[in-house]
Amino acid sequence: MIEIRNITKSFGDKLVLSEVSGVFEKGKPNLIIGASGTGKSVLLKCIVGLIKPDHGQVFYDGRDFYESDRDTKTEVRREMGMLFQGGALFDSKTVEENVRFPLDVLTRMSRSEKMERVNFCLKRVGLENANKKMPSEISGGMKKRVGIARAIVNKPNYLFCDEPNSGLDPQTSILIDELIQDISEDLDITTIVVTHDMNSVMGIGEKIMFIYKGQNVWVGNNKDITHSGVKELDDFVFANKVMNSLRENNA
Amino acid sequence: MHSFNASMIKEIGKYFIFLGNLFINRETFKTYYKLILDECLSIGLGSLFLVALVSTFMGAVTTVQTAYNMVSDFIPNYVISQVVREMIVLELAPTIIAVIYAGKVGSSMAGGLGTMRITEQIDALEVMGINSISYLVLPKIVASILMYPLLVIIAGVCGMLGGYLAGTLTGIITPNDYVYGLRSSYNEFTVIFALIKSVVFAFLVASISSYRGYYTQGGALEVGVSTTQAVTTSVIAVLIADYLLAQLLLAK
Ligand SMILES: Nc1ncnc2c1ncn2[C@@H]1O[C@H](COP(=O)(O)OP(=O)(O)OP(=O)(O)O)[C@@H](O)[C@H]1O
Ligand SMILES: [Mg+2]
Numbered sequence: 001m002i003e004i005r006n007i008t009k010s011f012g013d014k015l016v017l018s019e020v021s022g023v024f025e026k027g028k029p030n031l032i033i034g035a036s037g038t039g040k041s042v043l044l045k046c047i048v049g050l051i052k053p054d055h056g057q058v059f060y061d062g063r064d065f066y067e068s069d070r071d072t073k074t075e076v077r078r079e080m081g082m083l084f085q086g087g088a089l090f091d092s093k094t095v096e097e098n099v100r101f102p103l104d105v106l107t108r109m110s111r112s113e114k115m116e117r118v119n120f121c122l123k124r125v126g127l128e129n130a131n132k133k134m135p136s137e138i139s140g141g142m143k144k145r146v147g148i149a150r151a152i153v154n155k156p157n158y159l160f161c162d163e164p165n166s167g168l169d170p171q172t173s174i175l176i177d178e179l180i181q182d183i184s185e186d187l188d189i190t191t192i193v194v195t196h197d198m199n200s201v202m203g204i205g206e207k208i209m210f211i212y213k214g215q216n217v218w219v220g221n222n223k224d225i226t227h228s229g230v231k232e233l234d235d236f237v238f239a240n241k242v243m244n245s246l247r248e249n250n251a
Numbered sequence: 252m253h254s255f256n257a258s259m260i261k262e263i264g265k266y267f268i269f270l271g272n273l274f275i276n277r278e279t280f281k282t283y284y285k286l287i288l289d290e291c292l293s294i295g296l297g298s299l300f301l302v303a304l305v306s307t308f309m310g311a312v313t314t315v316q317t318a319y320n321m322v323s324d325f326i327p328n329y330v331i332s333q334v335v336r337e338m339i340v341l342e343l344a345p346t347i348i349a350v351i352y353a354g355k356v357g358s359s360m361a362g363g364l365g366t367m368r369i370t371e372q373i374d375a376l377e378v379m380g381i382n383s384i385s386y387l388v389l390p391k392i393v394a395s396i397l398m399y400p401l402l403v404i405i406a407g408v409c410g411m412l413g414g415y416l417a418g419t420l421t422g423i424i425t426p427n428d429y430v431y432g433l434r435s436s437y438n439e440f441t442v443i444f445a446l447i448k449s450v451v452f453a454f455l456v457a458s459i460s461s462y463r464g465y466y467t468q469g470g471a472l473e474v475g476v477s478t479t480q481a482v483t484t485s486v487i488a489v490l491i492a493d494y495l496l497a498q499l500l501l502a503k
Contacts, residue, residue: 050374077380088371102379105278105386160378 001026002158002190007046007056009039016042017053017214029177029184029191029204034211035236040194041085043211044162047192048080049073060158078106081151083161087143089135095122095146096131102154121149125179141172148176152183159184159191170199177204198237201225210236269462272384273392283390290394298355298402302348306406309343310335310413318423328424332414332432337441339410345445346493348406349452352399353485357460360391361481364464365474373465388461392454399453400446407445444500451492456485 002024009017016039024030032040045051047058049065058065060076068076081102089098099121103114122128125145130138138146144164151159161180165173181204184191195201201208205222212232220228225237226247238244276283317334364387367373376383411433418424424432460481467477 045374048378050377074380077378080378080380082375082378084371084375086370088375090372090375091366091370105282105381106379154379 001061002047002192003059004047005057005059007043007053007058009042009046009051009053009056015214017046020056020211020214020216022209022216022219024190024192025207026190027185027188028206029181029193031201031205031208032192032194032211033196033201033205033208033236036196038211039214040196040211041162044160044192044194048082048160049077078154079157081154081156081159083144083147083151083159083164085162085166087135087140087147089143089146089150091135093135094131095127095133095135095138098135098146099149099153102150106154117153118149121153122146124152124183125149126175141168141176144168144176145179148179148183152187155187157189159189161191161193163195163197164193165195165197165200173197173199174203180204198240198243201237212236265466266459266462269384269388269465270458272382273389274385275382276385276389278381278386282386283393286386286390287393287397290390291398294356294394294398295401297359298352299405301351301355302402302406303409305351306339306344306348306409307413307416309347310339310410310415311417313338313343313410314414314418314423315421318418327428329428329432329435331418331424332411332429333435335414336411336433336437339414340407340441340445344403344406344410345448345452346489348403349399349449349456349489350486352402352452353456353460353482353489356395357456357481357485358478360457360460361464361467362474362478364388364461365467365477368465368467369470369474384465388458388465391461392457395453395457396450399456400449403445403449444496447500448493448496451496452489455488455492459485459488 003022004024005021007017007020008015020043032043034040042051046053046056049058052066057067060079063072063076065073065076089095090101093101096118099118100114103109103117107114109117119128119131122131125148127142127145127149130142130146135143135146148161148164151161159180164180165176168176177200180191180193183189193200193204202222202225205225208218208220208222208225209216210218210230210233218228218230218233225233228234238247313335314331317331317338321331364373367387373383373387376386415426415429418429419426463477463481463484464474467473
């Protein structure tokens with residue numbers, strides 16, 4: 001479980017996040033949604049410690065991340081896996097080396113143990129035959145899969161995904177979403193997914209936090225989201241004309 | 252002017268903090284050993300040809316010009332190669348090659364790190380709990396310090412060889428005179444001084460270029476900007492250090 005309290009961040013005099021609090025639960029994907037530019041990525045980076053918030057706290061199962069000493073921070077970090085928007089694969093390494101990388105630098109596993117784990121993770125994301133390919137030789141969807149495999153290879157307790165399905169076709173998006181959901185349940189880990197994709201919201205939105213202009217405006221799930229009564233959220237959910245006309249017909 | 256100074260001091264402060272971070276290591280020696288070896292290979296192989304080419308021509312041109320400037324019959328011919336040796340060892344090999352080195356190796360370090368930054372590869376390392384500065388930059392600096400003096404030695408040899416070829420083929424100086432000049436009144440301190448300079452320049456080019464690349468912000472365009480800045484800043488730092496070292500070690 002991850003809990004955040006009063007996360008506030010400005011760049012210069014531009015306030016991006018203002019007093020955002022919330023809880024992200026274990027064993028399921030927790031979605032952070034909102035329009036472009038509302039501060040979702042900044043929030044995620046504040047949670048994982050890539051951007052230091054101006055004030056606010058982040059607790060990893062009770063451990064106060066920003067108050068910890070360096071060793072505890074490193075320990076918490078080594079329990080994290082993160083999928084970046086563009087995959088962030090190391091482009092001088094093959095797919096296999098990318099996935100093996102966290103094991104190489106963070107563990108003392110033997111070579112055969114590592115290979116077993118790497119192959120298991122690649123299989124888990126449906127990429128059995130790409131071991132020796134370079135990142136430049138594979139498609140965007142495959143990069144995301146490799147990114148997921150790398151994120152889960154060291155058995156994380158916390159998984160973070162920034163827009164896992166941006167730039168993917170709807171079918172592949174759904175596959176990636178389901179993969180993230182399955183992994184969160186199977187491994188019983190706390191997963192946070194940043195997205196602005198309504199398909200993901202409806203598909204895997206068991207727990208949703210809606211950010212509007214740097215504030216946490218609404219928390220709920222995909223069943224409640226269509227009748228939240230929050231105007232900003234309705235604007236976001238029913239931005240699509242087809243969705244909107246469905247709503248009006250229902251009413 | 253005031254704000255220029257302030258931002259300059261801030262930048263230098265940030266650079267020193269960056270250097271401090273190099274020594275917060277979390278990875279095993281074996282990890283670093285492999286990384287350093289890789290960097291050594293890419294630095295050495297990547298710049299060997301250019302360094303050899305430039306220094307051979309530098310030696311040749313220096314020989315021809317020295318001969319041209321010595322019109323007096325009272326000066327023996329072997330002085331030509333003596334002058335060539337001193338110029339190459341003291342200044343041309345370590346300093347001029349450092350400028351080439353900054354253009355070739357420094358720019359590729361800055362470009363590589365800049366690309367890793369904008370594609371979030373550096374963030375990926377940080378999230379894994381790896382100190383990205385020491386993991387990515389320390390091997391580059393160590394490899395640079397190991398390889399650049401070697402390149403300078405090669406440049407020195409190539410330079411004298413170039414001088415030999417130019418001098419003897421054009422009949423300016425006989426082979427015997429040239430070799431005699433190279434060996435006469437040799438002071439080993441000049442070589443030591445050249446190697447001290449090489450180590451300092453190697454450190455400056457690698458650390459400044461890495462610093463520029465590491466703190467790239469934005470997109471592909473900014474990577475290009477960091478790369479050119481890396482070369483400019485490295486070259487300026489090398490020239491300043493060259494002057495200071497000469498003051499420090501050669502002033503009587
Ligand atoms: N390093 C930074 N320096 C200055 N401003 C920044 C920085 N990072 C983000 N911002 C600003 O913070 C705001 C929120 O950005 P953020 O990337 O979090 O948006 P987002 O919600 O993730 O949008 P998207 O859905 O398009 O990814 C933007 O206005 C952006 O310009
Ligand atoms: Mg974003």
